[in-house]
Amino acid sequence: MECERPGGEHARDSLEIGLELVAHGNPPEPPGWTVILALNVQCWCPLEHPDHGYHRVRTAEWTTAAPAATLAALDEALTHTAQWLRTFPDPDGWRHRHGLPPRTGRP
Numbered sequence: 213m214e215c216e217r218p219g220g221e222h223a224r225d226s227l228e229i230g231l232e233l234v235a236h237g238n239p240p241e242p243p244g245w246t247v248i249l250a251l252n253v254q255c256w257c258p259l260e261h262p263d264h265g266y267h268r269v270r271t272a273e274w275t276t277a278a279p280a281a282t283l284a285a286l287d288e289a290l291t292h293t294a295q296w297l298r299t300f301p302d303p304d305g306w307r308h309r310h311g312l313p314p315r316t317g318r319p
């Protein structure tokens with residue numbers, strides 16, 4: 213979906229997936245990892261409010277202590293992503309669920 217963003221900027225509306233892998237621990241201790249998954253929608257807040265860029269509408273997090281468990285957590289994160297996108301593929305559906313302003317075609 214293409215729409216007009218305030219200021220004349222064309223913007224394509226879409227869901228954005230954020231996947232972050234954070235290593236923690238102090239050498240020589242074996243590291244642990246945290247897998248952080250986020251589902252974001254673009255900000256369409258009214259002009260009088262700041263443009264937040266995006267809003268995070270779902271998150272999930274797994275903390276692991278071994279590489280095999282980290283790979284399993286990444287696999288689970290991808291499964292979550294597929295479920296989220298299958299449940300509500302429309303960004304406006306997520307905005308509505310979270311009380312965020314819908315995307316508009318403001319000139």
Ligand SMILES: [Zn+2]
Pocket residue numbers: 255256257262263264265266267
């Ligand atoms: Zn916003």
